[in-house]
Amino acid sequence: xxxxxxxxxxxxxxxxxxxxxxxxxxxxxxxxxxxxxxxxxxxxxxxxxxxxxxxxxxxxxxxxxxxxxxxxxxxxxxxxxxxxxxxxxxxxxxxxxxxxxxxxxxxxxxxxxxxxxxxxxxxxxxxxxxxxxxxxxxxxxxxxxxxxxxxxxxxxxxxxxxxxxxxxxxxxxxxxxxxxxxxxxxxxxxxxxxxxxxxxxxxxxxxxxxxxxxxxxxxxxxxxxxxxxxxxx
Numbered sequence: 288x289x290x291x292x293x294x295x296x297x298x299x300x301x302x303x304x305x306x307x308x309x310x311x312x313x314x315x316x317x318x319x320x321x322x323x324x325x326x327x328x329x330x331x332x333x334x335x336x337x338x339x340x341x342x343x344x345x346x347x348x349x350x351x352x353x354x355x356x357x358x359x360x361x362x363x364x365x366x367x368x369x370x371x372x373x374x375x376x377x378x379x380x381x382x383x384x385x386x387x388x389x390x391x392x393x394x395x396x397x398x399x400x401x402x403x404x405x406x407x408x409x410x411x412x413x414x415x416x417x418x419x420x421x422x423x424x425x426x427x428x429x430x431x432x433x434x435x436x437x438x439x440x441x442x443x444x445x446x447x448x449x450x451x452x453x454x455x456x457x458x459x460x461x462x463x464x465x466x467x468x469x470x471x472x473x474x475x476x477x478x479x480x481x482x483x484x485x486x487x488x489x490x491x492x493x494x495x496x497x498x499x500x501x502x503x504x505x506x507x508x509x510x511x512x513x514x515x516x517x518x519x520x
Contacts, residue, residue: 475503
């Protein structure tokens with residue numbers, strides 16, 4: 288009887304040991320699972336500009352956006368487009384139109400869960416614009432070194448003007464469907480060099496937006512973009 292009892296205890300101990308090893312093996316396999324994320328080229332469009340042109344007939348524009356992921360947190364980014372804007376003031380009317388490009392990087396400060404690709408980013412850009420400026424009409428009301436001293440009723444155009452600036456961007460991008468993203472960003476811009484017409488200060492530069500007296504400006508965009516997968520890492 289004692290012999291049978293001893294054999295049963297030995298069998299139970301062996302079964303328990305085997306089950307424990309099997310459990311540990313499964314746990315180890317689960318712990319080694321890695322979630323890869325997509326690296327690729329993301330391209331899209333700023334839909335706020337076509338939307339604005341519908342409600343504001345003095346404005347038209349198009350902006351294409353893109354970025355390429357180079358590491359877990361860093362992206363190369365660019366925006367390029369075309370804008371035409373008519374500025375109306377109490378005593379003047381001017382038109383600015385031309386092309387622009389912004390180049391820089393984004394840093395994703397958001398820690399994604401598993402294989403998600405959402406972003407809360409901080410970005411830096413260098414901006415360049417090539418544009419034409421037309422002074423449509425002007426009536427002097429005060430002595431000012433920025434504007435002509437005589438009345439202008441015939442449009443006067445200067446071509447080949449340039450603008451250079453730097454900007455800080457803050458924004459978000461969220462993956463709504465597989466590889467499809469919506470995003471929003473706000474930008475603070477500091478002019479480096481913005482050409483003026485002769486005797487007339489530039490009030491609007493494509494890609495920079497309204498130029499304030501301090502040489503600074505603001506901007507925003509609302510984008511829809513698609514990620515073209517290249518590799519998983």
